[in-house]
Amino acid sequence: KALAQRYPRVQVDADAIYVRDDVKDSDGERQIWTSAGVTAGIDLALAVVEQDFGHALALEVARDLVMYLKRPGGQSQFSVPLAAQSTQHRGVQAVQQWVLAHLEKPVTLAQMAEQAAMSERHFRRVFQQETGQSPSAFVENARLEAAKQLLEAQSQWPLKTVAAHVGLGSxxxxxHLFVKKLGITPVAYRERFGD
Known part of the structure; x- marks a missing residue:
């Protein structure tokens, strides 16, 4: 947000891991690469290696670094458990921990408000102020992150089993959640990151 405000002519993609852009100006055409942060810089470096030296070498480097060659782009750089740890409001933090411990079950706004000992309306407002997202968005992101972990670790589980373990039901x-949030299907995610 600050980058976009400081440089209004720069198009900022806040959800990308890294961005490569071909720029034409008076000096000719150049490629500009930018990353979302330090660890995303490693993703960017692997992409540069792949572009310059090929997929096989980039994959070898990624294995040496114990990293994925490519993480899916277009996803928010967001860790649900980390966000829950960094929340200041004790009631909201307790609810976040409770949600993470009960993902396989239906989680309603009423249940979350009860855990925080607040009315639903007040809880929704406080949660939004503290986390920058609605309670339902937090639950959705938590389910997505848990599903990603299961798809990476449990390559034999049917998708309906993964869905049941994270409370999605089907x-x-x-x-729908994977396509909405990541732009890829759970099958494609598992093929890319499953063990």
Whole structure:
């Protein structure tokens, strides 16, 4: 946000891990690479290696670094457990921890408000102020992150089992969430990151 305000002519993609852009100006055409942060810089470096030296070498470097060659772009750089740890309001933090411990079950606004000992309306407002997202968005992001971890670790589980373990209820709901948030299907995610 600050970058976009300081440099209004720069197009900022806040959800990208890294961005490569071909720029034409009076000096000719150049490639400009930018990353979302320090660890995203490693992703960017692997992309440069792949572009300059090929997929095989980039994959070898990624293995040496114990990293994925490519993480899916277009996703917010967001860790649900980390966000829960950094919340200041004790009631909201308690609710976040409770949600993370009960993802496989239906989680309603009423249940979350009860955990925080607040009315639903007050809880929704406080949660939004503290976290920058609605309670339902937090639950959705938590389910997505848990599903990603299961798809990476449990390559034999059917998608309906993964969906059930994270409280999504159906394979279709799991697919909808992945396409909405990551732009790829759970099958494609598993193929890219499963063990």
């Amino acid at each position: 394979e279709q709901a799991l697919r």
